[in-house]
Amino acid sequence: MILKDKRVLVTGASRGLGAAMARVFTSEGARVAFTYTRDEEGARETEKTGARAFMCSVLDVPATDAMVRELESSWGAIDILVNNAGLSQNLPVALMEEEDWDRVMDVNVKGTFLTTRAVLPGMVRRKAGTILNIGSLAGVRMLEAPVHYCASKAAIKGLTEALAKEVARHGIRVVCLAPGLLEDGVGRNLPEHRLKDYLKHCALGRVGTLEEVAAFAAFLVSDANSYMTGETVVMDGGV
């Protein structure tokens, strides 16, 4: 039970990696709340782990602030924030409209900033807290992938480093977990040739499971890992 009694907020956990983290964190002893935007059915499924659901976009500042206030008053505090909500879209640059760019950058980067900004004051007050940002292999290494998605995940890495430096003096850690291709999530609709290419270059010869990434995430945010901050850890099977 490496997260015993920890109070955790995970954004975007109606399915995929977010849902897996809600499940694994709960089994490690944490109390979990999560956000979702559209997927009611998925949210009900995640709720079955005992997690609390909030229908709340990471771009909705008043709703996010209200959720954080509500959690802080009922739980006392939020110990761990996982900025997981994110999206992608397989598009070549030539077909990428300004709205496409904005949507990916808004949810992935601005959403991480806004949620962090809402949760941070409580962590600063208590001089403790851990923030985990979900990045991507696509943000740290040259890959054939949509440019807006790669740019957004590279931004998360930069955000992680600057934020870690800024909040370290308050005893707050910030870590970025950058998975390679997973069995579910944004890689779901990957064109066949890109999946094949990934498997060819991946030393372990398989995509990652949600369960193993969530288990690593649980360790990264746990008290045992108390000296790692500012780091982006890639989990990609050796691509």
Add this chain to the structure above:
Amino acid sequence: MKRCLVFGGSGALGRVVCRALADEGSRVAFTYHTGEAGARELAPHLKDGLALPLDVSSVRDIERTVDEVACAFGAIDAFVQCAGVAVTMECGGTKSHHRIPEVDEGGWDRIMDVNAKSTFFAVRRVLEPMKRAGGGNIVFIGSVDGVKPAPSPVHYAASKGALAGMTQAMAKELGEDRIRVNMVAPGLMDGGLSRALPDNLRAEYLKHCGLKRVARVPEIAAVVAWLALHNTYVTGRTLLVDGAL
């Protein structure tokens, strides 16, 4: 139950790593060189453990030791390389590290042999018992000196940089055998080689480190132990644990 082999198990970090592995139910064999007292203290804490003297500058002795552990345990699930040396000189009562003109061929060879060459030959011998286990985890201890630009003895930084290169190439070659290879690169610790650091460099470290403190040894050991026992999909990576340096 995981069967683990730890090189340099009597050192400040190695000792805590061995305990962390054993606390999770693993069977641990460790080697020691000069730290016989530390080894004697550690051994009773490891259930069905093995303590073996080893000077890693001898490839033949490395191979003999790995074979002995493989024979006793049947197979090896995890190999952790904590054996390493750094060099500091006493000069007029103050400590300082070697600058380039002070590194002679013997000094260069010794650091590269203990830190890099021994690691390669240990892994080379561990492969068969690890394949028998159906795969496993290999974890090296690097240093922030081998990853980020920091004032440090060049041969020490080069030896740790060599480990980072080995980590990547070995991960690629051994992936098909389900063997994962990673490195933990700690910043300064409150024990081990870090204590040899000259005072001015320690002050410099603390100035730039976000958390404004050195690492406690168990904080580094926890990452090493997780990679050795639980990791299934991280490979070829260096994990920096440096408090945001």
